[in-house]
Amino acid sequence: MTPPGSAGRGGLPRVSRIPAVAVLLLVLVVIMAVGLAFGLSPGTTEAPTDLDLGVRAVGYAGGGPARYSRAEMAALASPLPGDAVSVDVPVLMYHYVDAAPPPAGPYADGLTVRTPDFIEEMDYLVEQGYHTVTLADAYLAMAGLQPLPDKAVALTFDDGGLDNYEVAFPILKQRRLTGTFFVITKTVGAEGQMTWDQLREMAAAGMSIQSHTFSHPGLTGVSDARLESELADSRSAIAEAVGEPGYVLCYPSGAYDDRVIEAARSAGYVMAVTTDGGASLSPGAVFEITRARVRAFLPLGGFATLVE
Numbered sequence: 001m002t003p004p005g006s007a008g009r010g011g012l013p014r015v016s017r018i019p020a021v022a023v024l025l026l027v028l029v030v031i032m033a034v035g036l037a038f039g040l041s042p043g044t045t046e047a048p049t050d051l052d053l054g055v056r057a058v059g060y061a062g063g064g065p066a067r068y069s070r071a072e073m074a075a076l077a078s079p080l081p082g083d084a085v086s087v088d089v090p091v092l093m094y095h096y097v098d099a100a101p102p103p104a105g106p107y108a109d110g111l112t113v114r115t116p117d118f119i120e121e122m123d124y125l126v127e128q129g130y131h132t133v134t135l136a137d138a139y140l141a142m143a144g145l146q147p148l149p150d151k152a153v154a155l156t157f158d159d160g161g162l163d164n165y166e167v168a169f170p171i172l173k174q175r176r177l178t179g180t181f182f183v184i185t186k187t188v189g190a191e192g193q194m195t196w197d198q199l200r201e202m203a204a205a206g207m208s209i210q211s212h213t214f215s216h217p218g219l220t221g222v223s224d225a226r227l228e229s230e231l232a233d234s235r236s237a238i239a240e241a242v243g244e245p246g247y248v249l250c251y252p253s254g255a256y257d258d259r260v261i262e263a264a265r266s267a268g269y270v271m272a273v274t275t276d277g278g279a280s281l282s283p284g285a286v287f288e289i290t291r292a293r294v295r296a297f298l299p300l301g302g303f304a305t306l307v308e
Contacts, residue, residue: 068136068245075143076136076247076270084142084283089133090307091154093275093291094118097171098163102192110296115167121294121303122175125153130307132177134208135248135289138281139271153307155179156273156291158212158250160188165198173205182212182250182273185237196241209242211235211269216252219260227260231267248272261287 068076095111097118102108113121125132131149135156141148155172157164160183172179181194181202189195194202199209211234213219219227235246249264254275264272264287271286281289292306 072136072140072145073245075140075145076245077268079270080139080143080283080286083144085144086282087138087141087148087152089138089141089148089152089154089281091135091138091156091273091281091289091291092306093273093293094155094157094168095159096161096163097157097168102161102163112296113294113298114296115171117297118168119171120300122171122177124300124303125177125307126175128304132172132179134178135180135210135271135273136208139247139286142281142283142286156250157181159216160184160194160212162192162194165194165202169202169205169207172207178206178208180208180210180248182210183238184212184214184216185234186215188237188241199242203242203244209238209244210248210250211238211246212250213252218253218255219251219263220255220257224259224263227263228267231264231269235267235269251275256288 094113096102096108097113097115099115101112128151130151130153133148133152133154135154137146137148138152138154140146155177157168157179160181164181168179181199183194183199187193188199203209211231213230214234214237215230217226217230219230222230231249235249238244238246246268247270249267249269249272251260251272251274256272256274261272269287271289273289273291275293276288276290277292294303294306
């Protein structure tokens with residue numbers, strides 16, 4: 001065994017490899033530190049945007065579930081361009097999905113799609129070649145930044161009930177479908193409601209978590225100050241807790257007017273959904289997006305009509 005620095009075979013000085021390995025490790029540490037400093041995720045070379053989307057939401061520009069590019073992040077925080085186009089995407093509206101309605105009053109029965117019916121509806125979408133998209137996908141398609149798949153359909157779920165996580169989410173995930181879930185941020189974690197951990201899990205699986213306001217008031221009847229806080233507080237809470245940019249608002253009970261639309265726009269939303277029926281998404285009505293309500297006990301033929 002030749003001690004370090006002594007002559008090796010052939011009489012030539014032996015050079016230790018330890019300093020070279022140490023230098024290589026040091027270089028790797030520096031590279032990783034620089035990547036973390038700029039908020040880059042593995043596999044991406046884009047720096048996060050500086051848009052006002054929330055600290056955690058910035059991560060979506062890199063390695064988040066939606067993997068938005070810089071241009072897409074900018075679009076989701078900006079009005080549509082003048083050359084935006086309409087897109088034909090049926091937007092379906094669900095509330096509860098379970099074997100029985102939650103104890104939320106008699107109105108909940110008609111809003112609860114029973115589990116076997118929901119499974120049948122999702123299987124129909126898969127078997128008939130439909131592709132689920134988020135409302136962000138639809139907005140970016142209107143902006144000309146990405147194409148939509150053939151037979152695109154958007155699934156939305158209102159109110160943030162626990163059944164959305166325990167029943168609807170596993171059914172969607174198993175079939176590789178996606179949905180947009182509108183939550184009331186004040187009640188997140190309350191009895192019968194989804195928790196932030198559950199919402200983060202859903203977002204990581206490709207679901208979109210968006211705002212149904214802070215406390216679900218009738219927005220047309222609140223003061224200007226409360227209207228502003230209901231919209232801004234909910235949007236920022238979702239961005240910070242889930243890491244998703246807040247781009248779409250769901251009006252509580254479908255109530256809105258010009259003042260509410262302007263407040264939503266000022267709060268940073270670029271689109272909003274109503275409870276009115278309809279199918280096409282028009283650039284001139286992005287704050288009045290219509291949805292088709294999926295009612296309890298709807299025959300499959302009726303469901304098929306909603307997505308045609």
